Amino acid sequence: MLQMAGRMKVLGTETAFEVLARAKALEAEGRSIVNLGIGQPDFPTPPHIVEAAAKALRDGHHGYTPANGIPQLREAVAADLLRRHAVEVSPEHVLVVPGGKVTMFFSILMFGEPGVEILYPNPGFPIYESVIRFSGATPVPVPLYESAGFSFSAEEVLAKITPRTRLLILNSPANPTGGVVPRRELDRLAAGLERHPHVAVMSDEIYGEIAYDGAEHVSLLRYPSIRDRVILLDGWSKTYAMTGWRMGYGVWPERLIGAAQRLAINCHSCVNAAAQFAGIAALQGPREPVRQMVAAFAERREMIVAALNALPGFRCARPGGAFYTFPNIAGTGYDARALQSKLLEEAGVATIAGTSFGTFGEDYLRFSYANSLDAIGEAIERIRHFLGNLSGSGIK
Numbered sequence: 001m002l003q004m005a006g007r008m009k010v011l012g013t014e015t016a017f018e019v020l021a022r023a024k025a026l027e028a029e030g031r032s033i034v035n036l037g038i039g040q041p042d043f044p045t046p047p048h049i050v051e052a053a054a055k056a057l058r059d060g061h062h063g064y065t066p067a068n069g070i071p072q073l074r075e076a077v078a079a080d081l082l083r084r085h086a087v088e089v090s091p092e093h094v095l096v097v098p099g100g101k102v103t104m105f106f107s108i109l110m111f112g113e114p115g116v117e118i119l120y121p122n123p124g125f126p127i128y129e130s131v132i133r134f135s136g137a138t139p140v141p142v143p144l145y146e147s148a149g150f151s152f153s154a155e156e157v158l159a160k161i162t163p164r165t166r167l168l169i170l171n172s173p174a175n176p177t178g179g180v181v182p183r184r185e186l187d188r189l190a191a192g193l194e195r196h197p198h199v200a201v202m203s204d205e206i207y208g209e210i211a212y213d214g215a216e217h218v219s220l221l222r223y224p225s226i227r228d229r230v231i232l233l234d235g236w237s238k239t240y241a242m243t244g245w246r247m248g249y250g251v252w253p254e255r256l257i258g259a260a261q262r263l264a265i266n267c268h269s270c271v272n273a274a275a276q277f278a279g280i281a282a283l284q285g286p287r288e289p290v291r292q293m294v295a296a297f298a299e300r301r302e303m304i305v306a307a308l309n310a311l312p313g314f315r316c317a318r319p320g321g322a323f324y325t326f327p328n329i330a331g332t333g334y335d336a337r338a339l340q341s342k343l344l345e346e347a348g349v350a351t352i353a354g355t356s357f358g359t360f361g362e363d364y365l366r367f368s369y370a371n372s373l374d375a376i377g378e379a380i381e382r383i384r385h386f387l388g389n390l391s392g393s394g395i396k
C-alpha cells in the first residue's frame with residue numbers, strides 16, 4: 001500500500017480550475033457556455049512581449065539563469081516599483097519565480113508549522129488557506145465585509161494577533177471580491193503592527209495595476225516602520241495578460257531573501273529563460289496596452305454591476321479593482337454552490353460559488369468580467385431567463 005504524508009489530506013484546491021474543466025466538458029458535448037468563472041485577462045499578451053521571448057530563444061538563451069532571476073530583469077522590477085510606488089528596492093531583494101503563487105507558497109512554508117497561526121483574508125484566494133493547512137499551521141480568517149467594500153478593519157486584524165501569529169496575509173485589490181483596502185485602514189494596520197514585531201506580512205498585490213475610479217492602490221512596501229518584515233507578492237500574470245507564462249516575483253526583506261532563494265533552488269532552480277526576457281520587455285515597454293486593458297475592464301465593470309443589481313435576488317457592490325464582482329445572492333433563495341451548479345448546467349453560465357473562497361463567501365457568487373461586453377450581456381440574459389423561470393419559487 002502506498003502511504004502519502006498526512007499533510008496531503010488537508011491540501012485544498014482552486015475550484016476555478018474544476019469549473020473550467022466542467023465548462024469545457026459541456027462545450028465538448030455541444031453546449032454553449034459563457035465563461036465568467038476564469039480569473040485571467042481575455043486579452044492576448046502584447047506583441048512586443050511575445051517578440052522579446054522569441055528573440056531570446058533565437059539568441060540562444062536556452063540555459064539555466066541565476067536562481068533569483070537574470071540581473072536585468074530584477075533591475076527592471078526595482079525600477080517599476082520605484083515608478084509605481086516611489087519606493088527604493090534593491091534588485092538583490094527580488095526573487096523571480098514561476099508565477100505569483102510561488103511567493104505565497106514559499107512564504108507560508110517558511111513560517112508555517114504546527115502550533116503557529118497565520119492570518120488570511122476570508123473570502124480570499126483559496127490557496128492561502130490550503131497551503132496554511134498543508135504547512136501544519138492554523139489558519140485564522142480575517143473577515144472581509146460587503147458593507148465595508150470588502151475591506152478588512154485594521155482593529156479586527158490586530159485583535160486577532162497572538163504570540164503564536166507569525167504571518168499575516170493581505171490582498172488588495174482582492175480576488176474574489178474586487179475590494180480595495182483604503183489607505184487609512186492600511187495606515188492604521190501598519191501603525192498597529194509596530195506593536196507586534198514578531199509578525200511578518202505577505203502582501204499579495206498581483207492586481208495592483210487594475211484599479212478604477214482613481215482608487216488608490218497603496219503598496220505595503222510604502223510603510224518604512226514595517227518594511228523589514230514585508231514580503232511583496234506581484235507578477236506579470238494579470239497586468240500583462242501573461243497567466244500561462246508563469247512569471248511572478250517576490251520582494252523579500254534582507255533577513256528572509258536567503259531562505260527564499262534556497263527554497264527556489266530546491267524547488268524549480270530558475271524561471272524559464274525566454275519568459276524572463278519577455279518580463280523585461282513588459283516592464284520597460286509601452287504602458288498603453290496595460291492602460292487599454294484596464295479601460296476595457298472598467299467599461300465592463302460598469303455594465304456588469306448595473307446588470308447584476310437588476311437581477312432578482314442579487315445585490316452587487318461596486319468593486320474598486322481586479323476584474324471580479326462578488327454579488328450577494330442570498331435573495332435568490334439558493335445557496336452559492338447550488339446556484340453555481342444550476343447556472344452552469346441549466347443556464348450555460350460559468351461562475352464560482354463564494355464558498356470556494358472560504359466560509360464567509362456562502363451568500364455570494366464570483367463573476368469574472370475578463371470577457372467581452374457581448375459575452376457578459378449574453379450571460380446576464382441567460383441568468384435573467386433562468387431566474388424568471390423560477391418566479392413564484394421563493395425568490396426574495
Ligand SMILES: Cc1ncc(COP(=O)(O)O)c(C=O)c1O
Nearest residue numbers: 039099100101125175206235237
Ligand atoms: C489574489 C491572487 N494571488 C495570486 C494569484 C496567482 O497568480 P499566478 O497565476 O501568477 O500564479 C492569483 C491568480 O488568480 C490571485 O487571484
